[in-house]
Amino acid sequence: MDYRTAYANWRADPDRFWLRAAKAVDWIEAPARAFSSEDGVYGRWFPDAVCNTCHNALDRHVAAGHGQREALLYDSPVTGTKRRLTYGELLREVQAFSLTLADLGVTKGDRVILYMPMVPEAVVAMLACARLGAVHSVVFGGFAARELAVRIDDAKPKVVVSASCGIEPKRVVAYKPLLDKAIEEAAHKPDVCIILQRPQQPCDLTAGRDHDWGKCRARAIAEIDAGREGPCTPVRATDPLYILYTSGTTGRPKGVVRDNGGHLVSCAWSLPAIYDIGPGEVIWTASDVGWVVGHTYIVYAPLICGATSVLYEGKPVGTPDAGAFWRVCAEYSVKALFTAPTAIRAVRKEDPGGTLIEGHDLSKLRTLFLAGERADPETVRWAERVLKRPVVDHWWQTESGWPIAANPVGLGRLAIKHGSASVPMPGWEVEALDEAGKPQPRGELGAVAIRLPLPPGAFPTLWNDEDRMRSAYLDAYPGWYSTADAGMVDEDGYVWIMGRTDDVINVAGHRLSTGGIEEVVATHPDVAECAVIGVRDDIKGETPCTFVVLKSGANVQGPDLTSGVSSLVREHIGAVASLSRVVVVDRLPKTRSGKILRATMKKIAESEPYPMPATIEDPAVLDEIESAWRSK
Structure with missing residues (x-):
């Protein structure tokens, strides 16, 4: 199916389109209804379905005989560490950590904050929460104590999972003092902290509160070997999978909620359709699990689809040089590389001739995807020139959970227009609105908005704050979701994002x-x-x-x-x-x-x-x- 057909099918019958997409998910109770307009702020997807995200990411692949397929490829130039985890091995680690959490009192609906570096244990903790039906909230490792305290008070976690430190190219960042200070400042006090001791800088544990990850793991593995099981907990499709905080204009962060069912369907549809990644193929999303890009395309979508994901603890330059990206792509036979334009600009600045590509076998690399900020055409042209491959800009947000506008390589790549994020994906009706909320003529700059309802995978609400959800996103243009981005839609239907609405200046x-x-x-x-x-x-x-x-x-x-x-x-x-x-x-x-x-x-x-x-x-x-x- 090509893009035009897919988009037309969605426009003609959205419910039928998404119910067909939902067949890629292994449901405990399959959805009979796609959408309920009566529920939630603007409606809810798959309201009668029951599922488990961890089961779809791990258990079903192992049960189908793919336990030896590589799931996670960990590459850490800052520590000199490499590790490969198969689906079977990752499932065993996740089962063990889910037992640890359960023994510490974590049950369905409880919140768990993860304050972790880019290590496999961060992925394990996310999936273990999903296995139990607990709601994880990943906070970028090394965030200031005050910011972590604000998130602790909002999410009210039963457990915080952290590490002794994070590693930067030129320094070690001690996480434990930041965590201790955040808990001291927060009004809410988590019951328990689980700390991964890293050899680069171990830390002291707080008696009565802190538990050592390694000791907990050893105990749980022994129990699994003795026959203890750690099954997946059934959850409703509309139950929250995670909370991810994004900056708020008032200084108070907004807790973007992602539900289980819609997220599963959007992951299962978007990875093959947009990124052209199938089972056993390698995608490297050079981001961090602390951001939405890391949630969707480092962790969940690749595993849900049975693919292999690279987890990279390093930088585009300086670990050791501007050839790091090409080394990783060659070493792991990466088919799709997804990063931010700023990373490519950093590489271009240090290696403008692209000479560090030489000597790396990039024969498996098919496409470079860019998102996270606007990709200026000059950077795109440079990457196309030195890589001799398509460079696809696309656009989405923490709130959307997956691309709003993209060039869907898996459905047949469309013409690339430098400076444009390409075309809206099924589920997203995008317009540039004038100040009265009316669609602008094609090619005219306006406030970019999306007609409600938002598709599966988009956020249904903000954590414990539906009023703010309405005031921040829905009230400005009734019937539309306001993206706070400025841009236009051209005569071919391509979306151009020119910046945030407050980046439009009046001269x-x-x-x-x-x-x-x-x-x-x-x-x-x-x-x-x-x-x-x-x-x-x-x-x-x-x-x-x-x-x-x-x-x-x-x-x-x-x-x-x-x-x-x-x-x-x-x-x-x-x-x-x-x-x-x-x-x-x-x-x-x-x-x-x-x-x-x-x-x-x-x-x-x-x-x-x-x-x-x-x-x-x-x-x-x-x-x-x-x-x-x-x-x-």
Whole structure:
């Protein structure tokens, strides 16, 4: 089935489309109904079904005779460790940890916070929670204690699972002191903590509260060998699988809920249809399990579909160099690589000629997928040129759980338009709306919104906060979900995401997309990456300025760079977009998932106070931005 047919089938009969997709799931009680519009904030999917996500990810594959198939390939250049886990081995580990959790009082519906590095035990803990029907909430390892405390108070976990430390290329991050401080600050106190002791930096355990992962595992494995069973707990399709916190505009994070049934169906449909990955094939999602990308396409979708997933504890550059991605792809015969544009820009900056690809056998690699932020066309063209393979940008959010717009390689790759996330997937009706909530003409910039109901796999609500769900996402445009992204839909139905709605700037009455200006700036031959912000101006309202990071070896001088970049912007966009400043910096401030912190940069430029972003990768970069801005 090709894309046009699939999308038309969904439009013609959504319930029939999703019930057919649901046949890929092993149900305890199969759904007779696809959707109930009477339940939840906007409706619920598969309301009469019963299932278990862990069973679909592990047990059914082992039962079908695939226990020796590789499930997880762990590669950690920061520790020099590699480990391969088959489906049978991973199931044994998950059964053991589920018994440990059960013995500590965890039952269906209880919350468990996971504060873990990128190690196999993080995946084991997620699946063990799913096995019990407990609700996991993964918090990015190394998050500040205050942020972890806020999440503890919101989720109210019975257990927190953590590690003694995380490993960065140049430092060891002690997790245990952060965890202890978070629990001290939180009003809610978890009953138990389970700590994975890592040899790089073991930690002391708190008597009466903390349990050693290794000792718990040894005890549970012995019990399994003695005949103890750890079966999967049946849960309703509408029961929560996990909570994943995303930043809120008020400073209070939003707990995005993912349910079991819709998530199973979206994973089972999207991995083969979009990424062209089938049983036994290798996908590497170079992200972190702390983000939605890691949840869906490191852990759940590959395992649900019987594929093999790479779990990488390293960086795109510096572990040891900008050839790390190509080494991993070659070593594990990766068919699809999925990462953020910022990772490719980092590789391009260090190895602009792509010379580090040489010597690596990439014959199995078919496609590079990019998401997490807007992929500027220049970065896409560079990757296409050095890899000699299709580079597919696609767009989704924590709330959506899986791609909203993509180029579905598994259904037959469509024409690629640089700068576009391609076309809406079945389940997603995407429009750019004007301020009155009416669809804009094709090609006109607007607020990107999705007609309700959202499809299976999308979030049904926020954790214990349906009022905020409505006010944050649904009230602005009745009948639509507001994505808070700005963009357009072109005459061919391709979706163009130009940035967040607050990244649209108003220059003398002209609405300009900072993403569109960044596209042009990035075409300068000496620019590795850039960020454009609008800065307050007494005459024009706002004027655009850009921060640029130069490629390694670039020798362009300040006036020449400013002149060259400004000329490009005037030529391709017009005089209205003339840059007020071009500021050269060594790096841009980013979140740990690679998103550029433009709003914070704007506050620095306008001398406004700002809170330290909870997800920032390195706070020191903000001082560098401020110094560069003040010095010009």
